Amino acid sequence: MSDITWMDTTPVAPSEKYFDLGVYGRKITTSSPEAQAWFDRGLVWVYIFNHDEGNYCFRQAIAHDPSCAMAYWGLAYSLGPNYNKAWERFDRRDLVRCVERGHHAALKARELATNVTPVEHALINAINCRFEDAEAAADVKKLNVMNHKYADAMEAIYKDNKSDNDIATLYADAMMQLTPWKLWNLHTGKPEPQARTRQIQEVLDDALRDNETAWEHPGVLHLYIHFIEMSPQPELGIRAADCLRQLIPDGGHAHHMPTHLDAQVGDWRRSIASNQDATRADERFYREKGAMNFYTFYRLHNYHALIYASMFAGQKSTALDAVERLGSTLPEEVLRIESPPMADWLEHFIGVRAHVMIRFGMWQDIVDLPLPEDRQLYPFTIAIYHYAKGVAHAAMSNLKAAEEQRELFKKAAAVVPETRKAYMSTAKQILAIATKMLDGEIEYRYGQYDQAFASLRECISLDDSLPYNEPWPWMQPPRHAYAALLLEREQVEEAAAVYKADLGFDETLIRARRHPNNVWALRGYHECLVRMKKDAEAAVIEPALRLARAGADVPVEASCFCRLDTSNAPPLSDGVQVENGCCAKK
Secondary structure, three states, X not given: OOOOHHHOOOOOOOOOOOOOOOOOOOOOOOOOHHHHHHHHHHHHHHHOOOHHHHHXXXXXXXXXXXXXXXXXXXXXXXXXXXXXXXXXXXOHHHHHHHHHHHHHHHHHHHHHOOOOOHHHHHXXXXXXXXXXXXXXXXXXXXXXXXXXXXXXXXXXXHHHOOOOHHHHHHHHHHHHOOOOOOOEOOXXXXXXXXXXXXXXXXXXXXXXXHOHHHHHOHHHHHHHHHHHHOOOOHHHHHHHHHHHOOOOOOOHHHHHOOHHHHHHHOOHHHHHHHHHHHHHHHHHHHHHHOOOOOHHHHHHHHHHHHHHHHHHOOOHHHHHHHHHHHHHOOOHHHHOOOOOOHHXXXXXXXXXXXXXXXXXXXXXXXXXXXXXXXXXXXXHHHHHHHHHHHHHHHHOOOHHHHHHHHHHHHHHHHOOOOOOEEOOEEHHHHHHHHHHHHHHHHHHHOOOHHHHHHHHHHHHHHHHOOOOOOOOOOOOOHHHHHHHHHHHOOOHHHHHHHHHHHHOOOOOXXXXXXXXXXXXHHHHHHHHHHHOOOHHHHHHHHHHHHHHHHHOOOOOOOOOOOOOOOOOOOOOOOOOOHHHOOOOOO
């Protein structure tokens, strides 16, 4: 008998108040309706990447039926890697704990698999491939070999059960985890040679084509979005995204996931709406479960996505409200958790406030922004705040203060740990972008325009070289500042080319680097076209600009508030300016 005393839990009746996870479930071998109900909940949670809560549900299923082999299968599955947390991203303690516990849970499932269905027996054998060695945490390469064995085992199961949406999900997931976030080459638009991209596509496409119920399956829909988002045609996933949006009422990440594609196609208002739904669901989860769990990473990610979309839509009040909500649900004690090292995962979310304030030109508020007191816990935040203060002082022509903040920024950036992350990027990569942006802003205010523009072009290059993230951790495209200042210096044609690329009106940028329909670049590009006497082209984009400006809650007269002089910006022809509209602040 395997030792699994670590997972003992007091049984809770599934009839007690719980989250609304919709109607999805999978019938398993158990005589206990309570175990079945908890298993179904666990399965939904792991499909939408709340693995901690899925783990709790599978333990509840075991508490109600200790002989349920599939509950132990689910427990083992919830302890394994996932698309956002590959084995390499586990810290040492977390890795040892999860591998050992996953191994014991998988063995227990096999021990109990005497009267299960053939598919269940196969799934249990497969999960034992992933956890075949309890000591494998000492060698991540061995864990990855076991992951390949698991994927191969899932392939065999899939070949005999192609109409089973759960099997399709688990097989696609197994393949995606072999090369997480490396399914597509962003620059060529082709699959990465080491990835099983086409096999994943075939499995998910076949499920959606042949199984009508796949359009109501949280796992298939979720993975399809991840599969397609880095492809050259992310819009092909919009139907799947729309089906997922309201499928799991209290599943915040399910509400959020479609917005990975909304951002790619420039549907900023829909992204805001879905991320509002996501964060409201997450706040229900937070009230019940608190912040001391890894799902806090996903909660903050969903706030981040809401803030990101709000910034591109020019919705200052929505962005600032989300910043406050994010901060109020991230207690410092979470950042002090050492395993997993939550500060490395989460600290970057705190600095989002500075990005919002720069986006909306809140210069004095930035200058007055207090720094965190604990320099060891908040090194990345302190560096970003000094960067923001430098930009603010430069915009206010306080150049001596800007230079002082630049020196403080450099000192702060130098002590940020190499382990600090912002999704797939490192904090150091983000700070390199900040360095060049701040240099450019200060040089520009000194009248060193050629050097300033050279620094901003370096900033753009560094930003473009970041690994794919959705949303991007550098939240205001450097092109917006660059083009705005080009326009201020009357370099209209060059600015027009920058805006055209940012909006995706040509093939200059890879798909993931375009920001269709954003109000800032639309305003800048329209100004360029008018000033270049390209009236017909200006008329074509004017309806999109009017719509975007109508959704903003601040006047948008330039693509960056760092452009201080907009006197040459032509007003929109005809119609009422949005700043005089019903929703504008008086």
